[in-house]
Amino acid sequence: MEVPFAFLVGVLFAAGLYLMMQRNLLRFVFGLVLFSGAVNVLIFTAGRLTRGRPPIVPEGLAAPPGEVANALPQAVVLTAIVIGFGLIVFALVLMLRVYERLGAVETQELGPALQRGAAEEDA
Amino acid sequence: MNSLILRTTTQLLIAILLLFSVFLMLRGHDLPGGGFIGGLVAAAAVALYVIAFGAGAAEELVRVQPRGLLAVGLLVAVVAGLAGVLGGEPFLSGLWLTRDVPGGAELKLSTVLLFDVGVYLVVVGSVLTMLFALEGR
Amino acid sequence: MNGLVAAPVVLPLLSAAVLLALRGNRAAQRLVATTAAALSVLVALWLLVQVSERGILALHFGGWPAPFGITFVADHLSAIMVVITAVMALAAAVYALRDIDPDREARGYHALAQVLLVGINGAFLTGDVFNLYVWIEVLLIASFVLLTLGGTRAQLEGGIKYVSVNLLSSLLLLAAIGLLYGLTGTLNMADLARTLPEKDPGLVTTIAVLFMVAFGIKAAVFPLFFWLPASYHTPPIAISAFFAGMLTKVGVYALMRSFTLLFVADVGFTHTILLWVGAFTMVSGVLTAAAQSDVRKILSFHIISQIGYMIMGLALYTPLALAGAVFYLIHNIIAKANLFLIAGIARRLTGSFDLNRSGGLFKAAPFLAALFLVSALGLAGIPPLSGFWAKLLVVLAALEAGNWVMATVALGVGLLTLFSMTKIWHYAYWSPLPEGGRLSARPSSLLYAPVVALAALTLLLGLWSGPLIALGDAAAAELLDPSRYVGAVLGSEAGQAFAAEAALAGGGER
Incomplete structure (x- = not known):
């Protein structure tokens, strides 16, 4: 069960990295999204996979009966998703502001755009 | 987006979604749910409203500033955590108060619930801040 | 009372909430922010006193014992x-x-500064690797907003680099934590210290290197430092100075914690990498600094070069070297942040951060020049200032370990640092103001207050270095004997068992 997931993680990492190495800032953010997805699946897989047995204690018992899924990676992944969500939203807003103020979305255009802006302010 | 179907259903759905979010928050300690997921559902309800009626209308609907919600939520959560400290327990320890209410039911009040309320407000506040920052231009 | 351990996090969290609620009331915000900062100092000092008196303190949140709950641990470091x-x-x-304009204050500067403090203190105190990640993210998101607050073009352009590289390093850290959990089934650091020696050394070292890369980006070590000089010079000086002093040091702290407590199975491999990383960091930082003409950029590259010394102290992994690294951390935070603050005042006088466009400060502001000299010479390691002892300890440790190369590199970089500082002195203070320049009026004395205090600290730590060296020794002793950490978190029995096993393993190697 874990082995196909390990390959999935590899594919997601590769795709994320590929996108992150593009010059377009928006693609970079998409790469980041894929990369963070890869990390989440990785943590989930590292906690071993158990199907169809939620770690919920039934009414009247102190512990869940029999073998259940590992709850800790789920909690960790949930936290990581939330944090990742916040950070990626911030990154998106930042890219949007950069596009508005500097008029550039390609990394190699940022420097010249900045200098142009400074020259305009000086003039 | 200008869609009559979306607008009509949104007006019906938003009340149900908000009610559902409170329901999720209240049952959170013993059953699946909690302040976090409740807050997300509430924020999703507002997001739906933004899609149907625009950010301006949604900001009027929410009335308070999202950052205010964030501040109040943070305060409530920290205070709920500190309540345990006053009782000599470590930070974030839960304190429970159980009362019987007429009709044979049991009412459980706890600092855990208070903490969940704080989390709910923080989540609603922060998601709405992001939403309005992305939409409101 | 161990509840105290959470106070450095709870206090700024509470003040952040109050400051958020006070949005719009500028005077009240300023009052609350300063009071909260002053209170934090008292609470922190109290914590340090408690730790020196009672040893390592551990707090289990919500009463859930380790390794199941989240634990805060306060040792000397x-x-x-x-x-x-x-x-x-x-x-x-x-x-x-x-220094901060009303617009940035209205956008929540004070609250964000408190949130940043929450994250930094949380990262220093937590005893759980995943929790460490969470605190690092808290400080990261606060630093993102602070760095781009106000949204000038330069800030946005620098922000892109800062945000993207730091997000990548966070994801690498998270992946490393996931793999560590998959290997050991625990996230508590004390529990990890106990479990890791039983695991396959190859796998542990692989994960260790992943941690090294992730924390290395945060600490801005060679060759992962390019984001720092691209962004640190863009925000207002009050923000830059705090970033310059503290943020990279969280990475250094995390490296020190993980490579003394967790990943010590293959010191010959991991710490040798760290040693070379330290050497290259020192040299590349100081050489690049020499080519700059913006004061803030020169100082930014020096942040990098100085971090090399701390990494070197960690990599040598002897009591003297670790004590030197701790001393270096403290000295460097104070001197470096102060140099940024002084550059901010100088900029108010001359109107520019560019060395080619400033000058004449020695005549116009002799007091500021004296303050600059104290911090700059302290940074370069001239006796009797604090930097002298910091460098002396690290260099002595290198000689003690028989590592002549590292000792030579450390001394050579010290000389080059002096060269850079002389350059700033020559252009900004000694030589006359270039044609067309005009000095403005004397800046507010409120700007001078923290600068004078920090310069006095640099001088004091140099003249009375004894107490801080003693603290550094105590921290080093704890770092080199993880059984005390394990004992404080998991109970003294677990600590003794850990110590016995470590002794057994050590005996087996001999």
Whole structure:
């Protein structure tokens, strides 16, 4: 069960990295999204996979009966998703502001755009 | 987006979604749910409203500033955590108060619930801040 | 009372909430922010006193015992870092009263500074690797907003680099934590220290290197430092100075913690990498600094070069070297942040951060020139200032370990640092103001207050270095004997069992 997931993680990492190495800032953010997805699946897989047995204690018992899924990676992944969500939203807003103020979305255009802006302010 | 179907259903759905979010928050300690997921559902309800009626209308609907919600939520959560400290327990320890209410039911009040309320407000506040920052231009 | 251990995090969290609620009331915000910063210093000092008196303190949140709950641990290193954080936060808060414009204040500067403090203190105090990630993210998101607050073009352009590289390093850290959990089934650091020696050394070392890369980006070590000089010079000086002093040091702290407590199975491999990383960091930072003409950029590259010394202290992994690294951390945070603050005042006088466009400060502001000299010579390691002892300890440790190459590199980089500082002195202070320049009126004395205090600290730590060296020794002793950490978190029995096993393993190797 874990082995196909390990390959999935590899594919997601590769795709994320590929996108992150593009010059377009928006693609970079998409790469980041894929990369963070890869990390989440990785943590989930590292906690071993158990199907169809939620770690919920039934009414009247102190512990869940029999073998259940590992709850800790789920909690960790949930936290990581939330944090990742916040950070990626911030990154998106930042890219949007950069596009508005500097008029550039390609990394190699940022420097010249900045200098142009400074020259305009000086003039 | 200008869609009559979306607008009509949104007006019906938003009340149900908000009610559902409170329901999720209240049952959170013993059953699946909690302040976090409740807050997300509430924020999703507002997001739906933004899609149907625009950010301006949604900001009027929410009335308070999202950052205010964030501040109040943070305060409530920290205070709920500190309540345990006053009782000599470590930070974030839960304190429970159980009362019987007429009709044979049991009412459980706890600092855990208070903490969940704080989390709910923080989540609603922060998601709405992001939403309005992305939409409101 | 161990509940105290959470106070350095709870206090700024509470003040952040209050400051958020006070949005719009500028006077009240400024009052609350400064009071909270001053209170933080007191709380931090109290924590340090408690730790020195009672040893390592552990707090289990919500009463859930380790390794199941989240644990906060305060040992000497953590407590020292919390104190220095609070001191720097107070200095930045006072400086900010005159440096941060009302627009940035209205956008929540004060609340964000408190959130940043929450994250930094949380990272220093937590005893759980995933929790460490969470605190690092808290400080990261606060630093993102602070760095781009106000949204000038330069800030946005620098922000892109800062945000993207730091997000990548966070994801690498998270992946490393996931793999570590998959290998050991625990996230508690004390429990990890106990479990890791039983695992396959190859796998552990692989994960260790992943941690090294992730924390290395945060600490801005060679060759992962390019984001720092691209972004640190863009925000207002009060923000830059605090970032310059504290943020990379969180990465250094995390490296020190993980490579003394967790990944010590293959010291010959991991710490040798760290040693070379340290050497290259020192040299590349100082050489690049020599080519710059913006004061803030020169100082930014020096941040990098100085971090090399701390990494070197960690990599040598002897009591003297670790004590030297701790001393170096404290000295460097104070001197470096102060140089940024002084550059901010100088800029108010001359109107520019560019060395080619400034000058004449020695005549116009002799007092400022004296303050600059104290901090700059302290940074370069001239006796009797604090930097002298810091460098002396690290170099002695290198000689003690028989590592002549590292000792030579450390001394050579010290000389080059002096060269850079002389360059700033020559252009900005000694030589006359270039044609067309005009000096403005004397800046507010409120800006001088933190600068004078920090310069006095640099001098004091040089003249009375004994107490801080003693603290560094105590921290090093704890770092080199993880059984005390394990004992404090998991109970003394677990600590003794750990110590016995470590002794057994050590005996087996001999």
